[in-house]
Amino acid sequence: MKIALVGYEANIKNKVGSNQYAFELLWGLWKVDKKNEYVVFLPSLPCEDLPPSRTNWRYKVVGPKKLWNFFGLPWALKKEKPSPGVVFVPGHYAPPFVGLPLVVTVMDLGYLRFPNHFTKPIYLKLKYWTGFSLKKAAKILAISESTKKDIVKFYKISPQKIIVAPAAIRKREIKIKKEEIGAVKRKYKIDKDYVLFLGTLKPSKNIEGLIEGFKFLGVEDLRLVIAGRKGWLYEKIFEKVKDLGLEGKVIFTDFVPEKEISALMAGASVFVLPSFWEGFGIPVLEAMSFGVPVVASNVGSLPEVVGNAGILVDPYRPKEIALGIKKALENKEKLVKLGYQQIKRFSWEETARKVVKVLEEVGGKNV
Numbered sequence: 001m002k003i004a005l006v007g008y009e010a011n012i013k014n015k016v017g018s019n020q021y022a023f024e025l026l027w028g029l030w031k032v033d034k035k036n037e038y039v040v041f042l043p044s045l046p047c048e049d050l051p052p053s054r055t056n057w058r059y060k061v062v063g064p065k066k067l068w069n070f071f072g073l074p075w076a077l078k079k080e081k082p083s084p085g086v087v088f089v090p091g092h093y094a095p096p097f098v099g100l101p102l103v104v105t106v107m108d109l110g111y112l113r114f115p116n117h118f119t120k121p122i123y124l125k126l127k128y129w130t131g132f133s134l135k136k137a138a139k140i141l142a143i144s145e146s147t148k149k150d151i152v153k154f155y156k157i158s159p160q161k162i163i164v165a166p167a168a169i170r171k172r173e174i175k176i177k178k179e180e181i182g183a184v185k186r187k188y189k190i191d192k193d194y195v196l197f198l199g200t201l202k203p204s205k206n207i208e209g210l211i212e213g214f215k216f217l218g219v220e221d222l223r224l225v226i227a228g229r230k231g232w233l234y235e236k237i238f239e240k241v242k243d244l245g246l247e248g249k250v251i252f253t254d255f256v257p258e259k260e261i262s263a264l265m266a267g268a269s270v271f272v273l274p275s276f277w278e279g280f281g282i283p284v285l286e287a288m289s290f291g292v293p294v295v296a297s298n299v300g301s302l303p304e305v306v307g308n309a310g311i312l313v314d315p316y317r318p319k320e321i322a323l324g325i326k327k328a329l330e331n332k333e334k335l336v337k338l339g340y341q342q343i344k345r346f347s348w349e350e351t352a353r354k355v356v357k358v359l360e361e362v363g364g365k366n367v
Contacts, residue, residue, distance in 0.1 A: 001363045004077055004084035004100070005029075007040040007059075008068070009091045011047055014255055016200055016229070018107050020282060021143065021167050022090040025105075027051055028352030036356070039084065041076060043068040069095045085363030086138075088355075094133035101362045104133045105141040105165070108279025108300070109150040110204050117203035117276070119232055131155055138362045141165040141355065143280045144301035165354050168346035169285045176290065181267035184260050188253045194223040195325055196268035196292075198261070198283045199275075202231035206274045206297070206315045208240045213274070213321030215244045222249075227264060229255035266290040270328045273297065274315050281305050285346060288339030293328040295321070307345075309338035 009022035030051035043065045062076035074097040089104045111126045140162045142148035214224040271287035277300040294310035296302045313324040
């Protein structure tokens with residue numbers, strides 16, 4: 001069967017969130033499926049880190065780039081011969097004007113729970129384009145059980161139409177050397193042991209609550225490292241540091257290149273993800289894989305991702321975040337062992353096989 005794979009989410013140099021999911025899933029499909037034919041549609045030349053072309057896997061760059069989802073992609077799909085059996089979008093922005101069976105992926109619907117965490121243009125785009133994609137799709141992949149429940153609740157989609165295809169992390173065989181950790185700490189001027197947050201700076205991540213929790217923790221020889229690029233509505237985060245007199249104790253790295261993330265993770269004393277909502281939370285598993293204890297919110301998908309391998313806290317209570325960090329520091333050895341067991345529950349190859357099954361089911365009806 002011929003599968004049209006919309007790959008622009010994965011074809012980005014600085015990958016976060018949905019980009020990371022799409023990228024890893026492409027590699028998973030490339031590894032597990034040598035039977036079906038994949039044509040990966042892109043608005044620009046493929047990055048070097050994407051899976052290499054082969055007999056059943058090729059890239060097709062189509063334009064124009066401007067409004068690509070509305071014009072370039074639909075026109076290219078219409079002209080593709082023989083016609084694909086199914087169009088797969090590892091994201092929730094489906095191309096309009098396409099008369100082929102469609103499968104889309106949804107990360108989370110946090111924007112419907114917290115519209116004030118988004119600018120109005122972003123909120124409207126997420127709400128209505130996602131709604132269009134869900135109605136148009138033959139099948140929907142949800143990144144977690146939590147996201148599946150939200151799709152049913154907010155968009156009134158039948159649960160039979162939704163399949164959970166969770167994220168995972170890459171298997172690691174190379175251990176991070178102390179020299180690499182030292183080099184990253186020097187680069188970002190981290191002079192003490194540190195608590196780490198990694199993610200885009202935006203309201204839904206509850207970074208302000210984390211900063212307040214760090215203030216309550218009151219450990220002099222500890223730093224809070226906030227790693228990630230600026231998203232939107234992030235100004236209050238920097239104001240919070242000044243208001244609490246934490247300059248010098250809270251370190252902002254801005255975007256961290258992928259080659260440095262591993263060392264930054266491995267060097268942390270605790271990893272904290274205090275979000276008000278997450279569709280999954282890949283950094284939680286990343287931290288566990290490096291033997292770092294995890295503190296995460298007790299809402300959204302995070303309880304199903306963390307399991308009993310981390311400390312779950314109420315994101316609305318900074319003092320509880322502080323207590324969670326304290327518990328993680330005191331129970332590091334136990335949490336690290338549990339974390340190594342927890343990450344085994346997630347596999348990109350297993351998720352890819354599940355996705356292939358869905359694509360064959362949907363596309364098979366069109367053959």
